[in-house]
Amino acid sequence: MYTAVELGLIYAIMALGVYLTFRILDFPDLTVDGSFTTGASVAAIMIVSGAPPLLSTIAAFVAGLLAGVITGLLHTKGKINGLLAGILTMIGLYSVNLRIMGGSANIPLLREDTLMTPLRENEWLGTWVSIAIFALIAIAVKLFLDWFLHTDMGLAMQATGDNQEMIRSFGVSTDRTKIVGLAISNGFVALCGALIAQYQGFSDISMGIGLILVGLASVIVGQAVFGSRVIFVSTLAVILGAVAYRVFITLALQIEWFDPSDVKLISAVLVILALILPQWKFFKRLPTFSTLKKTKTSAKARGSYVGS
Amino acid sequence: MLEVNDVSKTFFAGTVNERVALDDVSLQLPSGDFVTVIGSNGAGKSTLLNIAAGKLLPETGRVIIGDRDVTKLADHQRAKYIGRVFQDPMAGSSPNMTIEENLAIAYERGRRRGFRIGVTNKKRELFAEELKSLELGLENRLKAKVGLLSGGQRQALSLLMATFSEPEVLMLDEHTAALDPQRAELVSRLTTEIVERHKLTTLMVTHNMEQALRLGNRLIMMHEGRILFDLNEERKSRMTVKGLLQEFENVKGETLNDDRAMLQ
Ligand SMILES: Nc1ncnc2c1ncn2[C@@H]1O[C@H](COP(=O)(O)OP(=O)(O)OP(=O)(O)O)[C@@H](O)[C@H]1O
Ligand SMILES: [Mg+2]
Numbered sequence: 001m002y003t004a005v006e007l008g009l010i011y012a013i014m015a016l017g018v019y020l021t022f023r024i025l026d027f028p029d030l031t032v033d034g035s036f037t038t039g040a041s042v043a044a045i046m047i048v049s050g051a052p053p054l055l056s057t058i059a060a061f062v063a064g065l066l067a068g069v070i071t072g073l074l075h076t077k078g079k080i081n082g083l084l085a086g087i088l089t090m091i092g093l094y095s096v097n098l099r100i101m102g103g104s105a106n107i108p109l110l111r112e113d114t115l116m117t118p119l120r121e122n123e124w125l126g127t128w129v130s131i132a133i134f135a136l137i138a139i140a141v142k143l144f145l146d147w148f149l150h151t152d153m154g155l156a157m158q159a160t161g162d163n164q165e166m167i168r169s170f171g172v173s174t175d176r177t178k179i180v181g182l183a184i185s186n187g188f189v190a191l192c193g194a195l196i197a198q199y200q201g202f203s204d205i206s207m208g209i210g211l212i213l214v215g216l217a218s219v220i221v222g223q224a225v226f227g228s229r230v231i232f233v234s235t236l237a238v239i240l241g242a243v244a245y246r247v248f249i250t251l252a253l254q255i256e257w258f259d260p261s262d263v264k265l266i267s268a269v270l271v272i273l274a275l276i277l278p279q280w281k282f283f284k285r286l287p288t289f290s291t292l293k294k295t296k297t298s299a300k301a302r303g304s305y306v307g308s
Numbered sequence: 309m310l311e312v313n314d315v316s317k318t319f320f321a322g323t324v325n326e327r328v329a330l331d332d333v334s335l336q337l338p339s340g341d342f343v344t345v346i347g348s349n350g351a352g353k354s355t356l357l358n359i360a361a362g363k364l365l366p367e368t369g370r371v372i373i374g375d376r377d378v379t380k381l382a383d384h385q386r387a388k389y390i391g392r393v394f395q396d397p398m399a400g401s402s403p404n405m406t407i408e409e410n411l412a413i414a415y416e417r418g419r420r421r422g423f424r425i426g427v428t429n430k431k432r433e434l435f436a437e438e439l440k441s442l443e444l445g446l447e448n449r450l451k452a453k454v455g456l457l458s459g460g461q462r463q464a465l466s467l468l469m470a471t472f473s474e475p476e477v478l479m480l481d482e483h484t485a486a487l488d489p490q491r492a493e494l495v496s497r498l499t500t501e502i503v504e505r506h507k508l509t510t511l512m513v514t515h516n517m518e519q520a521l522r523l524g525n526r527l528i529m530m531h532e533g534r535i536l537f538d539l540n541e542e543r544k545s546r547m548t549v550k551g552l553l554q555e556f557e558n559v560k561g562e563t564l565n566d567d568r569a570m571l572q
Contacts, residue, residue, distance in 0.1 A: 152421035155405070155413050162402040169361075169400075170469075171387035171418035 002126045004250040008243030009134035010195050011214060013141050015222070015242040016235060017188035018215030020145065023223075023234070025181045026161035027075075030086035032189050032215060034093030035067035036208035039190025041100040044107040044203035053115045057194045064190020065183045067093060072179030097205055105205040107197075114198035137195075138242075141188060142235040148184070149231050157181050189215075213267045218242035220274040245270070310337040310360065310477045310509060315369030317355055317533075329355040330366070331533035337477070342503055342510040344520040346552070347530035353513045356530070357479050360511070362386045374476055388418025391470035391508075393463070395482040400466030403455030407446060407465065410454050411435045414469035438472050442498060460491030464498055471502045478503065480512040484519070492516075499523065517549045529556060536560070 014036060021029040039060035046056035067089060074085035101107050116125070124130045148154045159167035160177040168174055189211075197203040222241015228234045245267075252258055252266050317330040329352045337343055345353050358364040360371055362383035370379045378386045393400055401410045412426040412435075432450060439447040442464045446457075454462060463483060471478060480499065484492040500523055503510050514520050520527055527539040529552070536559045539547060547555075 147425075148423075150425055150427070151423045152412070152416050152426045153423060155409055155426040156421050158405055158409070159402040159413055162404045163399070166400055166402055167413065168384040169387055169390075169392050170413055170416070171384050172413075172421065173382075173384050 001247065001250065002128075002131060004246045005131055005243055006126070006134055007196075007199075008246030009131065009138045009239070010192060010199060011246065012138040012218070012239040012242035013195070014189045014192035014211065015215050015218035015238045016138075016141050016145055017185040017192070018212065019219050019235065019238045020181055020185040020188075022216065022219055023228075024149065024158055024161050025178060027082050027178065027182070028086070029068075029071060029182060029185060030083065030212055031067055031071045031089045031093075031182070031186055032086075032212045033208045033210065034090035034097065035064045035186040035189045036193040036196075036211050037097045037203070037205060038063050038067055038093055038100065039193030040197035040203035040207055041097045041107070041205075042190070043194035044109055044197050045100055045102060047109060047112050047114055047198070048107060053113060053117075053198065057115060057191065057198075060194035061187045061191040064193075065187040067190065068182035068184070068186030069179055071186070072175075072182040075182075076175035076178055094205070101203065101205065106202055108202045109198060110201045114201075115195070116198045116201075138239050142239060145235050146232055153177075153180070210264045210267065213264070213271055214242075214245065217245050217267055217271045217274065220271060221245060224274055224278065309339045309372075309374055310511065311335075311370075311372040312356065312360055313370045313372070315356075315359055315366040315371070317352075317359060317364060317366050321367075328533050330359070332369075333533070333535060334369075335528070335535065337509050337511065339509050340507050341526055342508075342524035343512070343526045343528060344524040345511065345513045345528050345530060346515065346517060346520045347536075350532075351530040352533040353530055354481055355533075357392075357481050357511065357513065360477070361390050361392060361479060389476040391417075391473070391475035391478045393466045393470050393478075393480045393483040395485050397459040397463040397466065397486055401454045401462060401469060404453060406451050406453055407439070407457075408432060408435055408450040410465065410469060411438070411472075415473060417473040417475065438468055441501070442468060458491075460487050460494060463487060463491070463495050467495060467498055467502065471506060471508060474506050474508070476509060478508045478510040480510065480514075482513050482515060485515060496523065517552050521547055521549065521552070529559075531556070531560060 014032070018029070018032060021027045042063045043056040043060040046059055047053055071085050071089040074080045074088060075082050078085070080088070098105065119125050119130050119133070124133070149158060156167055156172045157177045157180065160172070160174045160181070164174050167177075193208065196207070218241040219238050220241075221244060222237040222239070223234060225244070226233070226237035226240050228237060248270070249263055249266060253260060253263070258266070312333060312335045315330055315333050316328075319325070319327045319329055333352070333356060335356075345356070347353050355364065359366050362378065362381055362385070366379070370377055372378065373386065373389045378389070402413070408427045412431060415431065435450060436447040444461055444464055446461065446465065454465065457465065467483070483499075484495050487495060496519060499512070502508070510524065512524060521544065525541045525544070527544045527547070529536045537555060
């Protein structure tokens, strides 16, 4: 169970990235599946060729930023539907990731010096110490997002996802806020990929497949259970959601009937439930579920026309 | 100062749905002019505003604000000079953000937005001060989400947001039309006060002739993509709603007769 919490806290970084696009920008970004692996492969290839692990992890973050910029450019300048723009980048990245990993589908990191080595050598993994360390990292990312979203630029980004016409009428290029948002989001996703690769001791070409579901599950379940009234609470809810998701999956897999390969189906069902249950009368009466519903109705108001 | 010179706009040009929205329209607003615009549905009023604001690009003609030719600038690039309030009270503010956050966004109109915190205590004081002038008690609800406000409150807030950074031109498109009479009256009064206070150059579209006569110092009537007539302050002050309708019939009749003459 310690391992589940650890993993949940690392994946929370990815979930916070997904929160930024999905909730703040109102942009369902599928780049995530590709950029996660990009982060893992960049970090892995650099580490095996002798680069310092911290530098390799930072490089992974930058690679994620670039992936986000590409999706952003496709969507804004290329005027491609957001969903499709993300899918295009994601699929393109599959080949790019193979190239990064020098043509092999898997790079083992077991004997390499990584960011996890100190934890492993001190036998901190799977204890409260490593949980505390991973929690600090996730909280640092959360606090960064909290701060960023309250800057002038961050407010403009929030408004971009809330009322595009309005924010343009105040002189903001929504193209720019979207590109920056997608970049930061995928930067965190790639950072998460780099950390996961070092944690599990390998990077693999297929490690990002279906990851967007994990992100969505963390965001949706987290906000449904822990609330979403202000950003400070929302981002905390996303972290808790990511941990809850991981614990849930671990528990589910302890049921004998399930196979490890059933994880993706379980995640999909979890997201479906989290999306459908709040629409039922019984759940509408629960206070936290009703806040979820509210975000949805105002999403409709956002489509309101301008001028006449 | 706002200048629209020889602007034409046709929708679906070259198809059966072709629709001339603006036909060689020119309009000059010297600084401080408050012009009300009336005209039937589809007259081209909104199109004129959208072209001036950069939402639509004209086929011909130029748009000049101050001494800058802005014809080629995108809407967000010229937003620095233009404040807008729309007919839909939902359109001018961000529902899931708080009142103070919305005002902070408006406060930075047209400036490069960086990494400074958007809502500071100093700004909060300024916002509260500005909100007091609306007399709606919103100064005590700085942290309330805008989506919770009523249509009238929201439109008053939109008006404040559009104006308090003192844009060179203020454009109002039927901004009181969606409100009940009482709220419409309030927003209409606030408009006069704010325009006077900041001496804003203003273009206001309305279907309410009485309002068009009461507000502003100049009135234009549009019809089928053209400006039918343009009343200066003196003629406007003597004009009545009845007079306007009469004038409309006269001018329309003339153009109709012209058309008939051409057909003969
Ligand atoms: N985006 C558009 N696409 C196609 N046609 C349009 C578009 N916008 C306006 N039109 C057409 O251009 C003409 C002028 O429309 P406009 O909206 O400017 O009229 P208006 O004077 O604002 O009318 P109303 O009083 O009803 O708001 C109308 O015939 C309208 O159908
Ligand atoms: Mg109109």
